[in-house]
Amino acid sequence: MLTDPVPATGGTRQAEWPEASRTSGAGPAAGHPAGWRRWALLLAAGWVVQVALRVGFASGQTMPVATPDETGYLFAARILTGGPAADMSYGTVYRGGYPVLLTPVFALVRDPETVYRLCLVVNALLGALVLPLAHVLLRRFGLTRGRAFLFANVVALLPATVFYSEFVLTDAVLPVVVLGWLLLAHTWLTGGNPRIQAAAAVGASLLAGYACTAHSRGVVVIAVHAVLLLVAAVRRWRPLWQTALAAAALGALFLAGGMLNAHIFDVLYPMGDNDLSGNLRRRLTSPDGLGWTFSLAVGQLWYLVVGTGGLAGLGLLGCGSLAFRRGTDPRVRALALAVLGSVAGIAVATSAALPDEIRVGNYVYGRYLACFAPLLVSAGITVLVRASRRTVAFAAGATAVFAGASGAAVRWYAGDRLTRYVFTPFDFPEASFLTQDWQRFHLWRATVAGLVLLGLAVLAVWALRGRKAMIVLAGTLAAVQLGMTGTATAEISRPLVRQFSPVARLEGVARPRERVAVDWQVPWKLRLPMIYDVWWRRTEEFDGNRQAPPTRRADLVVLNWSGVNAPELSWRQGDPPAGWHIVATRVSYEGSWVAWRRDRPSRQAAAGRLSAGRSVPAGW
Incomplete structure (x- = not known):
């Protein structure tokens, strides 16, 4: 490409490996088809x-x-x-x-x-x-x-x-x-x-x-x-x-x-995004x-x-x-x-x-x-x-x-x-x-x-x-x-x-086809990998500090938690509805959370909901 990327004042040192020419390659056979195949x-x-x-x-x-x-x-x-x-x-x-x-x-x-x-x-x-x-x-x-x-x-x-x-x-x-x-x-x-x-x-x-x-x-x-x-x-x-x-x-x-x-x-x-273009203009x-x-x-x-x-x-x-x-x-x-x-x-x-x-x-x-x-x-x-x-x-x-x-x-x-x-x-x-x-x-x-x-x-x-x-x-x-x-x-x-696998994954917690909701207050370093784990349908996100968990639209709710108080206190908007119980807790330096699940519905209700949820795209 740039055939001589060195300052002109110093000249160049000739190559000391055998070569036919600078462009033909190393050795006299380089231009022969067999030579090209060997290098390829x-x-x-x-x-x-x-x-x-x-x-x-x-x-x-x-x-x-x-x-x-x-x-x-x-x-x-x-x-x-x-x-x-x-x-x-x-x-x-x-x-x-x-x-x-x-x-x-x-x-x-x-x-x-x-x-x-x-x-x-x-x-x-x-x-x-x-x-x-x-x-x-x-x-x-x-x-x-x-x-x-x-x-x-x-x-x-x-x-x-x-x-x-x-x-x-x-x-x-x-x-x-x-x-x-x-x-x-x-x-x-x-x-x-x-x-x-x-x-x-x-x-x-x-x-x-x-x-x-x-x-x-x-x-x-x-x-x-x-x-x-x-x-x-x-x-x-x-x-x-x-x-x-x-x-x-x-x-x-x-x-x-x-x-x-x-x-x-x-x-x-x-x-909207974090307006990096605005930063660019201001700076x-x-x-x-x-x-x-x-x-x-x-x-x-x-x-x-x-x-x-x-x-x-x-x-x-x-x-x-x-x-x-x-x-x-x-x-x-x-x-x-x-x-x-x-x-x-x-x-x-x-x-x-x-x-x-x-x-x-x-x-x-x-x-x-x-x-x-x-x-x-x-x-x-x-x-x-x-x-x-x-x-x-x-x-x-x-x-x-x-x-x-x-x-x-x-x-x-x-x-x-x-x-x-x-x-x-x-x-x-x-x-x-x-x-x-x-x-x-x-x-x-x-x-x-x-x-x-x-x-x-x-x-x-x-x-x-x-x-x-x-x-x-x-x-x-x-x-x-x-x-x-x-x-x-x-x-x-x-x-x-090793740091994030135990606390930022829902593998083994969320079940396929389950409707999952995640508290926006869960630190994003944990929340985003969790959402990635839920591959079968969109995860609903809500602000647990200002909103009650969407219990009617979710089967599993992940709530932010201090990691110090009792896990039951993670349900900050009043008492949890009947039929909801804790299925997992995680504590880490990056943040902590509690997963709540609705009790299993009857087999007939589960079959009806599964039928209603078959709008998932092919391959997913």
């Missing part, structure tokens, strides 16, 4: 291994614990297949692009735990595509086939691509979308065959449109892509019919995605808001650089060199600017929209920019293995300066809030590994650890030569990535399941 099979095998790794890491996840994000996507997929809705009002809107990928699972399976596990398999199948895409990217960066395959496996192991695949989150597939978008845009602007150019232009537009349909971060991607199309049309880089075709594809998917998301909004957010039009926005954006960039051991910093410098140095092909310059613009735009927009949640993750957060981590780490690795020593030294030094300066900016703005506010381990899978502390955030310890990793990578390339240097570098990076994901799984993912 190797990539397929690597993809299978990556899928297996992801499935293995996710094997302990049995329920949505990253609430409300996971439940938002699960509910969206459920309603798209005719299943019951839920009330997500006053919360963040979760878009429909990712849930569309999960609809086959919901259409075929009903058990909530099985559905959840299969959704993680979908994550693995799609997320592992980072491997072949990273291989193509590294080849376009100028690496030999052997080196490209070696380091593509390293890129595919990044926690940014593996850890989030352990949850039903759009972050599991966004890295693939971003890589595919940029590679197709590059093919369109630099390819030679008009048919391939046109197909790539349409493909890039569809992926940009899908990114917008899947997540609000995609709004930045689709805007950047639209600017790219406009510039290509004005500069006449490609025939206007190709640009028009790409623009039509972009517009069509944008409109279709808008209709999809409008439907999901109407069903899941009947009383970008007030001095205090601008201070918040740019400080948090710097924190996101700090995390991106430090969390990748400095490699993303090298990648940003490489893209910056392509974008602003003389002699860069204008089309490649435009692509480099598209990357930089997307990263900056996402950092600023998400920081401006983010509500103040009184948590450390407000000020340093890596998830929003994680979708660009594979791209930037690939560019950073290319700088390491292709650039001269002077260039590598300059880039590593500049990355260290940026990490220190951005860390200082975060510390200056956030102050003691980095220690006073709530620390959520889920927000810090990489930083917690770097500091070996999953209970507190350590800004400078993480900064130093990330820069030490960068220094070790530089020394490995300088101290060793040829094949040995590449193997040692790739092995070290892979070990670090696996260590990050492995410890994050052990210290974050699995404990969350």
